[in-house]
Amino acid sequence: DAGITQSPRHKVTETGTPVTLRCHQTENHRYMYWYRQDPGHGLRLIHYSYGVKDTDKGEVSDGYSVSRSKTEDFLLTLESATSSQTSVYFCAISDLPGGDASTDTQYFGPGTRLTVL
Amino acid sequence: SQKIEQNSEALNIQEGKTATLTCNYTNYSPAYLQWYRQDPGRGPVFLLLIRENEKEKRKERLKVTFDTTLKQSLFHITASQPADSATYLCALDMSNSGYALNFGKGTSLLVTP
Known part of the structure; x- marks a missing residue:
């Protein structure tokens, strides 16, 4: 894997509790993304960041917030976890498109499996 | 809305044969299309990228075609091996x-010896 780590790798929590997932990269890539992956839905974009303190919503952003205070870290927060947020969460990074396949692709972290009871 | 369709049925083939996976899309004019491989419990891994002005791209045993008229990409693995067994994801840039x-x-691919 490119230098991307996610923590925790597994978490079980209860409905209504706040949860924060962390993505850390050592590649100095500008763009960072949070996806969730569920059976029957594939990967869906939650939020993304195009620079420090610059973030925007994806297609399934309700119930989630993000923050990026440093280039290398992108945090995903579930303010009040619900059972529908049980999923596998993937962080991904990419650099500015530069006409080269190596810069137009995304590199994924190992994922965080979150279970909300 | 933008839609991407891949064969939902798992593809089972014999070792040594060519596997062909299909990706169809609607309501898109993508600048490029990408293919990723995902193994159980792991994140997707990039395989190939093909741009809208390219018809075909190859990398070792992998070949991708891109037909913007048909709005379709085909992903081929030649001389398939059991180690090629995985789920293959098609991806397009999101506007x-x-x-x-x-x-x-x-699409889940299973290559049997």
Whole structure:
């Protein structure tokens, strides 16, 4: 894997509790993304960041917030976890498109499996 | 809305044969299309990217074609091996989302000896 780590790798929590997932990269890539992956839905974009303190919503952003205070870290927060947020969460990074396949692709972290009871 | 469709049925083939996976899309004019491989419990791994002005791209035993008229990409694995067994995801650039990707649901490939 490119230098991307996610923590925790597994978490079980209860409905209504706040949860924060962390993505850390050592590649100095500008763009960072949070996806969730569920059976029957594939990967869906939650939020993304195009620079420090610059973030925007994806297609399934309700119930989630993000923050990026440093280039290398992108945090995903579930303010009040619900059972529908049980999923596998993937962080991904990419650099500015530069006409080269190596810069137009995304590199994924190992994922965080979150279970909300 | 933008839609990506991949064969939902798992593809089972014999070792040594060519596997062909399909990706169809609607309501898109993508600048490029990408293919990823995902193994159980792991994140997707990039395989190939093909741009809208390219018809075919090859990398070792992998070949991708891109027909923007048919709105379809075909992904071929020649001389398949059991180690090629995985789920393969097609992805297109998502408009207005910072180069995020819109992924198909993936096709599971099983290569048997």
